[in-house]
Amino acid sequence: MSSARNRELFALVPVAILLTAGFAGVFAQESTRLDNLSLIYGAYFLAVCVATHIYLRIRLPNADPYLFPLVALLTAFGLVMIYRIDDSLAGDQANWFVIGLVLFALTIQFLREYEVLERYRYTIAVGGLLLLLAPRLPGIGQQVNGAYLGIKIGPLAFQPAEFAKIAIVIFLASYLREHREVLIVGARRVLGVTLPPLKHFGPMLVVWGASMFMLVFIRDLGSSLMFFAAFLALLYVATGRFSFVVIGMAMFTVGAWFFASTVPHVGDRVEIWLDPYVDPTGTGYQILQSIFAQADGGLFGKGFGQGLITIPGTDAALLPAAQTDTIYSLIVNELGLFGACGVILIYLLIAARGFKIALLARDGFSKLLATGLTAVFSIQAFVIIGGVTRVIPLTGVTLPFISYGGSSILANFVLLALLLLISDRARREALEPGGRAPAGGRA
């Protein structure tokens, strides 16, 4: 029964070792002497992880054993990177990690019957949209680099899009679970293209409209892209109609193109992406420096702690937003192509485990929810890594579990909690008499 949890426990050991080694590396770099402080940090981290593990053992004994260690690995990696950039930021991040785990535990505690979410789907959808709008509200809204991404209440800054993504995925999973049959059956072929039935087209237009709205109102191409991609992924999984995806992509492209040419900030982002050399010291500075940092990394990187983040002797940024947007570029710079591939591989493994959960889940809502959460998580990683590698325009979303930022950590731990809840139920049902054994799993 607890073999899954034992595997989880074993998987956590290398994570703690990595963290210890990482901190030791930073200390060795900074002070040329080894401090036992790195061991203490490693021990704290392991203790927190083991506590979480014990909690999972009690509450979700059947949940996927690899997701938590993989996430812990990313977090450990992120903590070490942030510590290397600025030790005071790492302290904050470690606090957010602990708070995130508390939120993680609370989610598991109170959402065991997560299908209640279906009942409140419209409330959740409206809540999600309100969250997205909050940064435009006077008094609490904040504009960062031309995009409205954050709100600030007192000393607390907060990026609502991180939570909105979960709300919207919950809504979409629930809505599509209910309407997928009619979307498939009611579809008609017009001029060789399979179109969804008009009656159910409305809600889809609403999602498209919301994405466009975000583009104009929040001016955030990255989040907009992330939401819409997650929507298309869910639509495809729910209906099996690839043509819907094509129509959706066409609609998004047309809309994005239209607004890119009318909304200044969005258009700028696209132009910088197409040709950053137009203004290498101004608007193109961040993406160019991001790429130059990568060019400097090569196969093996410059070595941990060896990369330049500021211009030596000054506070001027050589790699702007190294702790958030461009942290991936710093990883390539210091750990090289191999290190970066390692990071991408971890995200891929998380995606694989997430989709595995969706495959195992019995009911439509669980399937779609797991799919949507995994998709939005993977696409977020793609949007920011793709941004700093100039695959797509660079926008300010965080690299999940690695970038500095409380909202991101908290929201992603909620996301993880939901995935584990679905997983626990799916695997438990599969083990029950009459149920089939989970593929590849051992009873």
Place this chain on the structure above:
Amino acid sequence: MNRQIVKLFGFIVVLFGILVGFTSYWAVFDAKALKEEEANKRPLLEQQQIRRGRILAADGTVIAKSVAKGKGDALRFVRRYPEGALYGHPIGYSFVRQGDSEFEQFHNDELVGEESEFSSILDELRGRTQEGNDIVTNIDPVAQQIALEDLEVEGFGAVVAIEPSTGAVKVMASNKSFDPNRVPYELSKLNRNVIETPLLNRATQGLYPPGSTFKVVTAAAGLESGAITPETTIDAPGTLEVEGQPLNNDFSEDFGPIALDTALTNSVNTWFGQLGQQLGNDRLFETMEKFGFNSTPPIDLPDDEVYESGVYGEDGPLSVRDPVDLARVAIGQERLLATPLQMAMVAAAVANGGRLMKPQIWKRVIDPDGRTIDSLDPSEYSRPISEQSAEELTTAMEGVVSEGTGTNAAISGVAVAGKTGTAETPGNKACGGGIDENQAWFIGFAPADDPQIAIAASVECTTAFGNDAAAPIFRDVAEAILNGE
């Protein structure tokens, strides 16, 4: 729905694959080009944390060194040039914000001690920090200073001195020069100075009509192709009608039938004009190209700071197939343009028995422990003419200095071979657009029987002739080098 979920995962795999692809492209495949990008200050910033090696003159005079500034994380090294403008060319500069140029740029890898990725990992494991290597150049500081002082007296111009047997560049002076120490403060001002163009290395980037100095190349082509021997006579009238325009000797003097040495000694235009026509495009261009025309000279300076010499059409140097006025090319006119470096290479090739050595400024690379890790291995660039043709040409060139148009180049007790040139450049904007402006030249080598040094001196914007403006510079620089040995 499971089938779709698997496909969706496949799509995510593809997306992540694209990320790996782009990362590989930036980090590995395109890395070299990105590091050379103008906007990329990272390599320079990293390099300024390395003590860049010194650049030394042949006698050990320090031309460039790095001094430490700041401490700890803020520690960085800044370039200093103790000799100021004297070595502005060809050494150039290297600063974080302003970038680098000339010798500093070309030899960057040695100066910062760049190593392969593998050996730098080994060094890191051994706890060694990267240190730069020193480079000793061939430059003779005394001769370099005399060259620059003489040029300062005459105005704008350049001097290049090459050791014929090795290609070692002993002097490369260009006036106006600039003080590299001032570059961080006034680079844009230096760039805006389009009259004096202090950042232009006139020795390698100054394209000037070579005038009569080019007759050495024409004569070489004649001897080498067998079109003439030293005894062959050509009738040289005072005026020759070429392409509808008269081609005159000085004072339209009629020389009658004369051989090479008389023609060269007196720089007879009608004689060389006819020889050029007789040679035709093929034979003249073949010799020119072997002397280095129509290619970037193989010197250790960045390619974009070394210009090709040749007959310039609208899109750069013309090839052998293009129609040119051969009679006027043969006497260094038409649209022919040459750099002082190119003409020094011509003199050096004749001096070295027809073997042109690659001109090189560097001599030795010395690592931080004082070991010589690399030294210049002289290599041949081409053989434009045979040893016999070179000897015949040397004899004729000796006449120029002993009794002809280049007597001001004579050095007492030493036989000098050379050739003057005076190209009229009326309306040259750099000189203020006057109508009497000339480009005065002297190319030659000494001692004629055992050449130690080959020199090209070129003076811009002068009303004087080659013998008056350029030959004395040749003499002073050659004396300085010969006395120094």
